[in-house]
Amino acid sequence: MGTRHALALTMCLAPGLAGAEAPMSAIDWLSRSVTAPAPVAAPPEVPAEPPTAQVPDTPVLDVAGLLTPRQTGLPRELWGAGSSRVIAEKITAMPVNTLPALHELAMNVLLAETHAPRDAGTEGLVFFSRLDKLLAVGALEQAQALLDVSGAVEAKAFRRQFDIALLLGTEDQACETLEAAPQLAPTYPARIYCTARTGDWSAAVVVLHSAQALGLVDAEDDALISRFLDPELFEGEPPLPPPARPTPLEWRMFEAIGQPLPTLTLPLAYAHAELRDSSGWKAQLDAAERLTRAGVLDPNRLLGLYTLQRPAASGGVWDRASAIQALDRAVTDGDARAAAQALPMAWSAMTGAELEVAFARMYAPQLLALPMTGSAAQMAARLGLLTGRLDGVGTLNASSEPKDRFLTAIATGSPANAPTVDGLSRAIAAGFSSDPVPPEADELLSQQRRGEALLLAMTMLSRGAQGDLQGVTEGISTLRALGLEPAARRVALQLMILDRRG
Structure with missing residues (x-):
């Protein structure tokens, strides 16, 4: 131009x-x-034509x-x-x-x-x-x-x-x-x-x-x-003050003038910009963890970054990379003993970052295929449940821990009559009983407003994840009333295995 x-x-x-x-x-x-667009003047009025039957615009x-x-x-x-x-x-x-x-x-x-x-x-x-x-x-x-x-x-x-x-x-x-x-x-x-x-x-x-x-x-x-x-006209002048809430266009321009703005304090969408090869490994890892935690990035992309090179420091994301690399070597080699030793540290590291389900998707199939025993086998079985796999149900059902047996009951569809272990498990069991759904959800369902009933159930369960046990019961019962039994089980398993309270 x-x-x-x-x-x-x-x-x-x-x-x-x-x-x-x-x-x-x-x-x-x-x-x-x-x-x-700028407003356009209305055309002169013309005599109205007789109305005709029309199909409304889709x-x-x-x-x-x-x-x-x-x-x-x-x-x-x-x-x-x-x-x-x-x-x-x-x-x-x-x-x-x-x-x-x-x-x-x-x-x-x-x-x-x-x-x-x-x-x-x-x-x-x-x-x-x-x-x-x-x-x-x-x-x-x-x-x-x-x-x-x-x-x-x-x-x-x-x-x-x-x-x-x-x-x-x-x-x-x-x-x-x-x-x-x-x-x-x-x-x-x-x-x-x-x-x-x-x-x-x-x-x-x-x-x-x-x-x-x-x-x-x-x-x-x-x-x-x-x-x-x-x-070049502004060489030697002080940097521009960064905007409090930069737009993506401003973010790109600041990057172009040599004043890149960190994305950690910006809305989550900006983290995608740090996944480019031009970003440093640490910035890529931080961004990938944020996006994976939010459920919008394939866990395998995070795994690829964790194993990209050897960490040169310790603490935080570096410890997670080290723990994942140790487990990855063991799993790749098919070494059950080494995997059993590396698994607890990797699980602990990923739990601290609330990346447990992503971790399960990375490694549950391989871990369940290894001949591990004891606590390592139980941990692998729980990882399997987080991904919907039932390979390790037998291991959990034979466990001496009541919580593992309750997890088995959820996974196999019979938690309503299973022995409970605490207030959360009792709230979950109640949600799988024949009790009616809460009145607000029942009204939405009676009006065929199923999507709004689902949004209500999610709100209830979100409160439940923060400790509202009534929300757990009502949310699970509403999901089941909507015919979303598999989703209700996934939510119940994650409530029991993950700790999102507090």
């Missing part, structure tokens, strides 16, 4: 920017990469999903007669990242193919609440895939797509989309960034100078963009 083209584009964009809209999302870190966005009912266990008529606005609000408030089993349920809700609520229009209230929840929990790849299948092309969809691209390192593709769709009304920072990404730095400078002359960039953006376009 040449200078003349840049000037023409600048003048076309200026009117729309004067009335730029407020942020369209409750997520306060999204870039203001696009703005609402609310395409709300039905978009990645997982079929067979994959999720959720019906297509998940939302029923519920209010789109109420459902969207409940999705936004949905608890996440307590138990991995609850996170799995949450992801099923967010990614499920369903019919739209019966009152849904075409604005996609439920769709955008699902998409923004995915962004909030750091599920960027899933959010991008949901955008892809939805076919959403409006500005508020691209705004999210642009930020996902910035954090995943695919911004060139997003900039191509922006170049091909000027109706998206890109803001000056986004346009300048994309123009520079194509290598036309002179055109980007022209756009910036035009924006400065029109007073359409604030002082902070001006300072950052100016350094981004010509860092």
Whole structure:
């Protein structure tokens, strides 16, 4: 794009920017990469034609999903007669990242193919609440895939797509989309960034100078963009103060001017940017642990980083890497004795980081295949239960520990009549009894608002994971009333094996 083209584009964009809209999302870190189109005058009135019967527009966005009912266990008529606005609000408030089993349920809700609520229009209230929840929990790849299948092309969809691209390192593709769709009304920072990404730095400078002359960039953006376009002009000057809540676009520009912003204190989605090869091993490990803990990164990617090289220090993530490497060597060699020695230390390290289920997915099959005995065999059996494997049930059932026998009862579907060991196990057993579901859940079920009943059950169980035993009972009974017996068992097993209280 040449200078003349840049000037023409600048003048076309200026009117729309004067009335730029407020942020369209409750997520306060999204870039203001696009703005609402300028209002268009209404056409002259014409005589109304007689009404004709029409099929209402299909609310395409709300039905978009990645997982079929067979994959999720959720019906297509998940939302029923519920209010789109109420459902969207409940999705936004949905608890996440307590138990991995609850996170799995949450992801099923967010990614499920369903019919739209019966009152849904075409604005996609439920769709955008699902998409923004995915962004909030750091599920960027899933959010991008949901955008892809939805076919959403409006500005508020691209705004999210642009930020996902910035954090995943695919911004060139997003900039191509922006170049091909000027109706998206890109803001000056986004346009300048994309123009520079194509290598036309002179055109980007022209756009910036035009924006400065029109007073359409604030002082902070001006300072950052100016350094981004010509860092040599500012050599020897003090660094720019980092923004309290940087957008992905600001984060990328700060990185480009040699002032990378740490992601540990930023929203979880930013951790994806640290997974690039250009980041140091420690930064990659920290980011991978955060994302794996949140349930949005394949545990095998974390395993690959743990075993990438030999730790050069101790403490924290280095100790976890060392413990995993010791166990990995034993498992790779098929050495049951060495695995039995390494397993307790690895389990302790991963428990301290709340990565137990990811650890189980890494190693449960291999450990269950080794001829271990005693406490090591019991630990391997518990890891198997965390992944849904029953290979070690016989070992646990023969254990002298009552807790192991109760775990076996949960896994085999008979906890209601099994001997309990504490208040938590009694609450779980009650949830698997024939007692009715709580009144609030029963009312939702009677109104065919199954999705809202599921969100309520997850809220109850989230409280239960923090010590609310009534929430445990009511949440499990509601899951079972929804026909989600396997999910109820996974939640119960994780409540017993993992400690998320306090």
